[in-house]
Amino acid sequence: MLFTQFEFPIYFLCVLIAAWLCRGRRTRNAVLLIASYYFYAYWDYRFCSLLALSTIVDYCIARWMVRSTGTRVRRVLLLSSLVVNLGVLGFFKYFNFFIDSASPALQAIGLSGETLDIILPVGVSFYTFQTLSYTIDVYRGVLKPVNRFLDFALYVAFFPQLVAGPIVRARELLPQLATVPGFSKRRFYGGGQQMLRGLVKKVLLADRLGEAVDVVFAGPDLYSGITIWIAVLAYAGQIYYDFSGYSDIAIGAAKMLGYRFPVNFRHPYLSGSMSEFWHRWHMTLSRWLRDYIYIALGGSRVSQWVTYRNLMITMTLGGLWHGAAWTFVLWGVWHGFALAFERSFKNTVRFRLARPIGWLLTMFVILAGWVLFRSDSLLNAAGVLQRMVSFAEGVNWYPPLAIAALLCCVIEHVAWCTPLRRAMRLPINAWYSPILTTVMIWALLLYASRDFRPFVYFQF
Amino acid sequence: MKPTPVKPPTELGSPSVWSLLWRWVLGAAVGTSVIAVTSPLFLRSYLPLNADPVRGVWTLTPDSDYRWRSEGYASTAIGPFGMPGKTAGLPGTFSPQGDQAADFQHAQSPPIQIALWGDSQAEGVSVDDADKLFAKIETVSGGDLNVYPLARSGEDAADWVTQMPRVEEKFGLDQHVILVVEPADLLAAVGAPVAAPSVGDASAANASLASKLPAFVIQAARNLLREPDGATPRHLRFTVGPVPAASEQLGISDQSAVDQPTETSDMSDESQSRDDTALWVNALAAIRNATELPIVLLYAPLSPHILDGKTRWQDPTADQFHLMHDAAEKLGIRVVDARDELRDSVALDGCWPHGFHNGLIGSGHLNQVGNEILAAKLLEALSGPPGDSALRSIESRD
Incomplete structure (x- = not known):
């Protein structure tokens, strides 16, 4: 869904009402998460799986990272996160570009060098950078991994910033998601x-x-x-x-x-x-x-x-x-x-x-x-x-x-x-x-x- | 002395919610007034329509002004019978009712009376009145022609053939000129209603709205409730995507849409060609039968035009033109082809005969340059030998 579509004001009004009616943090975050996935699925529901994959992988890796004491294990875990996230980004965004660019060389060694019919998932560059920042910060020890999966899933998928930023760091948004914000008329x-x-x-x-x-x-x-x-x-x-x-x-x-x-x-x-x-x-x-x-x-x-x-x-x-x-x-x-x-x-x-x-x-x-x-x-x-x-x-x-x-x-x-x-x-x-x-x-x-x-x- | 208790400010720092609310209601009224005052600078007008008894159609109300604020920035004075820009030499407060129309035709009687038909390109609301096609023809002819601009936006041959006999009787016309921009508009003449169109159609709703609401309210409602084409009601979608492409929705693959049977293609082409020719003959025959007066088709397609960043010099409807030309010849309808002149204007002088549309020059309505070119071309053709048509030229009239 785009902010400039006529459907958005109706969608947003529903989300606003639902969010402010929720008393508890968990319910509120669950409502926002469902709304965010719907926001993304409005474009193409199939790519919600990529979003979920990125969320699950980084959540698990960060949890695992904090439990392991060895530098080597932590490094391997970080590398795994990088491989998964950048792998998804690389395949969907850069595969055809690299094949196109390397086409003469590939043909010289007898390979076809044909490109694939790939749809670029909306916002993949943005949420990949967000999840990466989380894992790297946990690896560096500047951020504690989040316990609640719901909060982390919402951090990754939160609809206002999901498809084109701003690229919000985990340490900026996760603490906010840990509580129910107070309503401020001015804000x-x-x-x-x-x-x-x-x-x-x-x-x-x-x-x-x-x-x-x-x-x-x-x-x-x-x-x-x-x-x-x-x-x-x-x-x-x-x-x-x-x-x-x-x-x-x-x-x-x-x-x-x-x-x-x-x-x-x-x-x-x-x-x-x-x-x-x-x-x-x-x-x-x-x-x-x-x-x-x-x-x-x-x-x-x-x-x-x-x-x-x-x-x-x-x-x-x-x-x-x-x-x-x-x-x-x-x-x-x-x-x-x-x-x-x-x-x-x-x-x-x-x-x-x-x-x-x-x-x-x-x-x-x-x-x-x-x-x-x-x-x-x-x-x-x-x-x-x-x-x-x-x-x-x-x-x-x-x-x-x-x-x-x-x-x-x-x-x-x-x-x-x-x-x-x-x-x-x-x-x-x-x-x-x-x-x-x-x-x-x-x-x-x-x-x-x-x-x-x-x-x-x-x-x- | 006991200090006076101070009322704590609200969170917003305003004295009270009611005063804030009042301020916002007042502000909204002022803001709306600002828009009401300034919007005529940027928005086209919506005029109440008038059921014209002579033409038998809904026309813009005589004696009103119509603003155009798109690719052109012009105001049009609406004359009698809803004729855009045609007010000079006519009674100022003329209301074309009953016998008055007959009086009007005798009030001004220039040598040759011409009715100009067409769609929005001939209507010319995007240019000033003096630059409209009818005005340019009159100017170039030096007063030998009096042109009645009867073209209306969105009309095609089905509308023209029903109005032709009605207006020629009232105006004392000598001939009809149809500006053809899209040849397909002429094909609508086949099966056109014999009787005049009823004035009690859906346009009445528009007429009623435009007389009650200011233009900016109508425009806002239109933008809100209609799809970008301006006609289809807006539909909101709340289902998840992806949205299937139109071809998928119809259950046909892209390939099947493109592929055509090859075995019988030659036969099909031939038969298609015969069908097209017959279609054109029927269409022009319907126009020919609508009047006994000479008819001139002034052909001025949207050419040259810019496509994908390149100037396209070829006429996009050249095939249709040839069919139209052949059929016209058979039926004694004269065709004036202005393509070379339009092309030369761009190629030699760098002057585009069409204005801009969606930011693209050369793709909009005819501008001052275009109207001048067409007027000159028409005059040249009318002054020349009449050819095989029954055209009464200026020379023969003189």
Whole structure:
């Protein structure tokens, strides 16, 4: 089920009522677990088995891990968890990619190299990272394994974050699931407002921007350099408002149910550097990559060159996590290179760039990265970049709705930098809150794109 | 002195729940007013419909303004008989009832009276009145033609053939011009009702709603209760997935849907071709029989267009066009083909004759450029030799 489907408000209302009517922790968690599995089965019930498999394996391994004292056994158990989780992820997400990529080599040694007709289970990348973080934390001794299977199963399958994050750590959510949250009107209202904000971001901004993006990226050779620049800017807006809109709905829904999720975005396009960008963009993923890959590789407590290598490896894997295509890998490499370059620049040069210059450079790097991210192939990406740089001639098309949506994005970012930031949360006591809330609800009903557009991050 | 007890604030920090509730009710009313005031900038209008006794159909109410806010941003003044944009030179408060319609036809009598038929492409609500096809034809003709824009969105030949005899009697028409964008629209003429369509149909419900509710309420209800196509009632699904594909639901495999029998394919093609030809002859005969006046089919398909990021120069309905052309020739209906002019506009000038739809340029309704091209092409054809049709051209009239 998608947050933007008409069925979701009815489903969510039922879940809200049922959850708040439950007195006991066990009943409440059981209700939420059933609701979460239904949420997932709404797309395809068959893949609930994968979710259950991942849950059972990691629950058992963590329990076993805590009982065993030998380092070797613990390591084998961790390895088993990695093999199962990454095996599932690898098969469903990367099998065809690797077969495709290795096809010439396979054919050379007489193998067919045929791909399989595999459906990518929705959210597999997200819940795999969640369960992995649990097992690794237990292995590292920073987290005690949970006794109650119900709590753990709910942690893995909890519907607001199940299919596209935010990637919530076990140590953040499991303690919350161990008790019945107290009802807070303020939090309930705040959650509702955040959900509404998320819907506005997704439906009114991201989807409108997406219309222009799809058209231009379907055949970039047709359009002029200026039109392509508009499309790339629109894509930057689309992917941000799409994903941050989703995160807002997820965080808001959890808040209305009485749970806290970590923040996932803090206006990343205001960043003055690439490292700042990754502190503001998909924050739950970047801290996962930092804690479980970058630091595991040695982080920055090693020589400069090894640090650069660690950055490159981390970001390349981050790129690969997003999708099974060379464009995503190259996007990761590009960001890794930019981060390494920035670090080396800071290490060697004594002066600091003025923030506006840093912002401009950062935006260029990010936009070039989005071209790779959005393009179907490396050839297409090269073509788009070439047309952007050369301001190539072609059809000059200024999509009015996308330009209007882009303007709204700029205004929203500027407002966030001013004291209006707090007002934008629409506090319940503020006189303008009811007016703006009503306007937003009407706007959703009136100005939503009629074409159905799933969330961009669902494909990951 | 004893301190005054302070009332503890509620959890939300507001004085009371009732004042908060009151504030929200008031705020909701103000918010709705904001939408009511600003929505005309962004939303199309919903006009009450008028049962036109002359045409025998529901039309937009005369003397009202119709807003279009999609790929175009235009307001259309609705003239007598629900004609979009046709108000110049006509009595301002004209209500086409009974004998008044007859008076109207004699009030203005330009040299040649033409009825323009078609669907939303000919209706042209996405461009200003001066840029609509009928207006462009009148302008390009220098006043030699008076065009009655009788096209309505969603109509096809079944609607046109029933209205043709009724309007030509009242308007004193000299000829009919049908803008053909999708040739299949003409096929509907076969089996069209002989009698005029009843005005007591389901459109009455729309007419009633539009007169009672503001446009933004209708639009919101439409978005909420209808599927994206705007016509199918919205159905909610609460069963688990996966949802079978349409072909699976019908119990046919994709392969069987694609595969065609090969042994008798040549015979089938031949017989299919014969059937198609007969179909086209029947359809155009139905149109031909609806009137004794000359008929011109102005062919302007959605071409060129962009598909999968590439400009497609080929006419997507070229096969249909050939059948239509052959049938028209047999029946003395003139066909004016504007494809080359539409194509040249893009290829030579980079000007797209169609606006945008879903963010894609060249896939929407005819824009100012497109209407200009078609008007010029039509005038050129009408000024030229009439060919095998019984067309009365401007030259012969002069």
